[in-house]
Amino acid sequence: MKFNRTSINELNALVNRACEVYLGIENDFEEVASKIIWLEVNDFGGIHRFIGLISNEMRNLNNRPELLDNKKEVIFNNNNKSLILSSHFITDIALSNWYDDKRKNIKIINARDPEALIPDLLKFTKYQFEPIFIWFSEKKLYKVHIRKNEDILYSEHKIPSLSKNDLENYIMLFSNQEDLEKYQFNPDFLEIKDKNIIQEIHPKNFLSKENDKLMNGLYIDKEAFKTMSKLADQVLVASNEQSRQGAGE
Amino acid sequence: MTENTKDQIAAHAIMRDPATVMDLNRLGSLYPYKLSFMRKLARRVMHENWDISTALFNLDKEGYGEVVYEIQTPKNTYHFVVFANYLDPETRTDRVIADKWDITLTLRHGKFNKNELSMLKRNVPLQENGRMSSNSIVLSRANKSSRNFQYILDKLTSGQQPSKDKISEVGYIYRTTAVYGSGKFGMADWEKVRTLYEDFNEPFLAEMFSCFMIRQFSFDQIDHIASLRAPKKSVKLKNSIKRNLGIGNATGLGMAPFLIKHPLLINNWIEKRERVLANIIYSTEPNNQKIKSVLSLTKRAINHLQEIVTGNHQQNQINEDACKQLILLMDWISENKKNIKDWETLTNHISKEYNIESQEILNTILIEIHPNEALALETSEYVEEKYELRPEMTIDKLKKIIQEKYKWALDYNFAAKDTDSVFWYRSEEKMEPRLGIRGIDDGDEKEMILGIAKNVSQCYKAIRSIPSNLNIRTVAEFVFHEPKFRKIIRRIQTMSETFYGEIQANLLHKDVLPIHLLRCKLSFFGVGKFDPKSKLWVRNTMFQGAPIIEDIQSNYQDDWFFPVIDIHDSSENHEIQ
Numbered sequence: 001m002k003f004n005r006t007s008i009n010e011l012n013a014l015v016n017r018a019c020e021v022y023l024g025i026e027n028d029f030e031e032v033a034s035k036i037i038w039l040e041v042n043d044f045g046g047i048h049r050f051i052g053l054i055s056n057e058m059r060n061l062n063n064r065p066e067l068l069d070n071k072k073e074v075i076f077n078n079n080n081k082s083l084i085l086s087s088h089f090i091t092d093i094a095l096s097n098w099y100d101d102k103r104k105n106i107k108i109i110n111a112r113d114p115e116a117l118i119p120d121l122l123k124f125t126k127y128q129f130e131p132i133f134i135w136f137s138e139k140k141l142y143k144v145h146i147r148k149n150e151d152i153l154y155s156e157h158k159i160p161s162l163s164k165n166d167l168e169n170y171i172m173l174f175s176n177q178e179d180l181e182k183y184q185f186n187p188d189f190l191e192i193k194d195k196n197i198i199q200e201i202h203p204k205n206f207l208s209k210e211n212d213k214l215m216n217g218l219y220i221d222k223e224a225f226k227t228m229s230k231l232a233d234q235v236l237v238a239s240n241e242q243s244r245q246g247a248g249e
Numbered sequence: 250m251t252e253n254t255k256d257q258i259a260a261h262a263i264m265r266d267p268a269t270v271m272d273l274n275r276l277g278s279l280y281p282y283k284l285s286f287m288r289k290l291a292r293r294v295m296h297e298n299w300d301i302s303t304a305l306f307n308l309d310k311e312g313y314g315e316v317v318y319e320i321q322t323p324k325n326t327y328h329f330v331v332f333a334n335y336l337d338p339e340t341r342t343d344r345v346i347a348d349k350w351d352i353t354l355t356l357r358h359g360k361f362n363k364n365e366l367s368m369l370k371r372n373v374p375l376q377e378n379g380r381m382s383s384n385s386i387v388l389s390r391a392n393k394s395s396r397n398f399q400y401i402l403d404k405l406t407s408g409q410q411p412s413k414d415k416i417s418e419v420g421y422i423y424r425t426t427a428v429y430g431s432g433k434f435g436m437a438d439w440e441k442v443r444t445l446y447e448d449f450n451e452p453f454l455a456e457m458f459s460c461f462m463i464r465q466f467s468f469d470q471i472d473h474i475a476s477l478r479a480p481k482k483s484v485k486l487k488n489s490i491k492r493n494l495g496i497g498n499a500t501g502l503g504m505a506p507f508l509i510k511h512p513l514l515i516n517n518w519i520e521k522r523e524r525v526l527a528n529i530i531y532s533t534e535p536n537n538q539k540i541k542s543v544l545s546l547t548k549r550a551i552n553h554l555q556e557i558v559t560g561n562h563q564q565n566q567i568n569e570d571a572c573k574q575l576i577l578l579m580d581w582i583s584e585n586k587k588n589i590k591d592w593e594t595l596t597n598h599i600s601k602e603y604n605i606e607s608q609e610i611l612n613t614i615l616i617e618i619h620p621n622e623a624l625a626l627e628t629s630e631y632v633e634e635k636y637e638l639r640p641e642m643t644i645d646k647l648k649k650i651i652q653e654k655y656k657w658a659l660d661y662n663f664a665a666k667d668t669d670s671v672f673w674y675r676s677e678e679k680m681e682p683r684l685g686i687r688g689i690d691d692g693d694e695k696e697m698i699l700g701i702a703k704n705v706s707q708c709y710k711a712i713r714s715i716p717s718n719l720n721i722r723t724v725a726e727f728v729f730h731e732p733k734f735r736k737i738i739r740r741i742q743t744m745s746e747t748f749y750g751e752i753q754a755n756l757l758h759k760d761v762l763p764i765h766l767l768r769c770k771l772s773f774f775g776v777g778k779f780d781p782k783s784k785l786w787v788r789n790t791m792f793q794g795a796p797i798i799e800d801i802q803s804n805y806q807d808d809w810f811f812p813v814i815d816i817h818d819s820s821e822n823h824e825i826q
Binding site for chain 2: 234
């Protein structure tokens with residue numbers, strides 16, 4: 001596979017233009033672009049996930065999740081879409097709710113790309129929250145805890161004995177560890193939640209990934225770069241004699 | 250409350266009103282000042298005695314080939330690589346869309362390694378179409394001034410120095426047409442430059458240094474060609490003349506979107522300038538020496554303006570008017586100097602009697618004669634251009650912020666004729682920003698979001714129209730209901746925490762003058778001698794009057810303010826106190 005080396009800023013500009021085309025100015029495309037960049041810099045494949053979206057999904061300007069319930073807990077239905085396009089709506093409501101001291105837990109059903117919540121949740125630490133979210137996928141439990149100073153702890157756990165399928169296909173977001181502890185999960189889950197760790201990514205690993213990209217740039221495979229550029233170039237307007245006058249010629 | 254916050258509140262109480270300062274016409278009347286980036290860079294180079302030497306000088310008799318300079322600072326080593334090629338005069342253009350230039354160049358971190366030369370030779374001349382490595386900081390190009398290059402070369406070849414009149418007419422040998430940094434084309438990200446290459450840890454210092462080095466190359470190249478053409482008869486360009494030659498620059502619309510997209514940075518630049526000015530006006534007092542300095546620098550400003558040669562009628566008129574008013578001001582000061590007990594008396598007089606151009610000239614002079622007060626704020630605070638939504642904010646509070654901080658935006662009637670007549674877009678030609686007329690030019694469906702006033706106005710209207718049955722109380726609920734306003738609300742909330750905030754102008758108005766935006770930014774760079782070629786682009790001169798590398802290690806006088814042509818060997822200028 002051949003790669004293009006790019007700086008973060010250069011990729012950021014490219015992704016912003018691509019998102020502007022894909023989402024239109026009616027959406028906060030910059031927020032979406034910043035999530036893609038965060039995922040890419042932190043080795044969660046932001047560019048490939050985004051290319052997956054644009055290749056497989058019909059372009060839909062309305063990416064807002066459905067708010068199903070707001071009583072005991074806040075429940076969103078993301079309609080099988082990627083959280084890359086919609087997580088900010090959810091975290092906006094979560095932060096506003098927690099700030100008002102309501103501390104409701106957030107449940108997101110039918111959502112893809114849960115990692116897209118991470119960049120949105122970083123700012124929560126400025127409000128003294130240390131949010132934590134979990135999800136299940138292919139007999140694994142994933143847990144992300146954002147602690148003070150934007151420290152991220154990401155862990156992946158094996159769940160061999162967990163039988164209840166209803167734990168799948170949703171994400172639970174809590175304002176802190178205490179709320180997670182209080183939540184009435186399947187008892188099996190309580191047993192495994194801090195055990196059977198397959199993989200952990202510590203704050204220092206995240207910092208080192210970011211530092212590495214800052215120092216050396218990012219390597220994006222040529223095909224992906226080409227696809228992004230093709231999309232991004234759609235913000236450009238064809239040039240002619242008259243348009244050159246608009247540059248002062 | 251911390252001491253810093255108290256200081257900030259106290260400073261804000263005496264700083265000029267944002268409505269005055271952020272008005273586009275006033276921003277378009279700013280001049281370079283003591284803390285402009287070129288001045289700052291020159292102080293750094295001179296005070297730290299940067300060692301600039303030639304690591305490779307491989308030019309033929311026509312001046313084509315490559316030159317590598319090595320730059321040793323107290324903290325780092327860099328090299329500056331220039332490729333000079335033949336350019337058909339017919340194809341020479343200042344436009345960003347050009348694809349060939351007289352010289353192309355790059356500034357890189359680290360010692361010069363000869364093995365890298367062929368890689369650089371393959372990429373640097375291609376500019377936007379090449380790829381750079383992660384230790385490259387700046388990529389740029391420049392063209393010869395067709396008027397000056399041949400003239401100066403002929404003079405040196407025949408054993409003479411160029412005349413003062415000719416230098417006054419065009420004060421440079423080369424003119425840059427684009428200077429790229431901040432991670433473009435694979436170069437080092439700004440964050441890397443800021444944190445790793447301390448010498449260039451403030452915005453645009455590396456770009457300014459590259460222009461300083463282009464100026465040096467222009468001297469070395471022209472001396473080299475003259476000496477090969479007439480080894481016995483030719484002379485080298487005198488140092489006193491070199492100091493009076495700067496580096497030309499052509500700036501177009503590209504700078505305008507930058508200003509709108511970096512409001513936090515711009516606020517920071519403006520606030521610093523205003524804070525220095527306020528400190529001077531309200532914390533220092535005039536005395537005989539200071540009044541004498543004001544008069545002397547006002548005279549110098551007049552001379553500087555009179556030396557500017559531009560074919561732009563409007564700019565000539567502006568310069569002439571400023572000169573007339575500054576002469577009147579000098580008379581008024583001379584007559585009233587005993588009554589000028591505080592600087593406010595002077596600034597009030599000029600605000601009442603003269604136009605904004607003259608007002609801003611006086612302000613830069615006041616800053617210049619108070620170097621201690623200015624340099625106390627020389628170090629820039631780091632600004633991260635980040636606009637986070639504050640979803641917990643109540644809608645009532647947001648509404649109040651818009652009413653207070655964006656009153657200027659709400660004052661526009663976007664239903665009225667002309668207020669939404671133009672649009673900004675990116676051309677497929679090197680993504681060059683262009684201005685189109687709505688309804689006439691193609692591309693308004695792809696317009697760039699630079700109409701901040703219009704967006705704020707639409708957002709405010711939507712907030713006021715929220716149906717009560719929706720029970721929307723917070724920003725989170727509002728943007729969930731109206732996602733299209735999320736982006737502008739992030740900006741409003743962030744900018745509401747700054748003192749100066751936004752540039753107060755409607756960039757979609759039929760009569761918008763983007764040139765004011767260009768000049769505002771250029772003044773912070775330290776650029777002078779503005780020569781507008783239309784309302785959309787401007788030629789100007791950088792580093793005219795600045796020290797040259799032969800001056801490093803000598804006693805530096807930071808005095809190249811409103812430079813006037815001075816070709817005497819020993820300068821009698823002294824830093825004004």
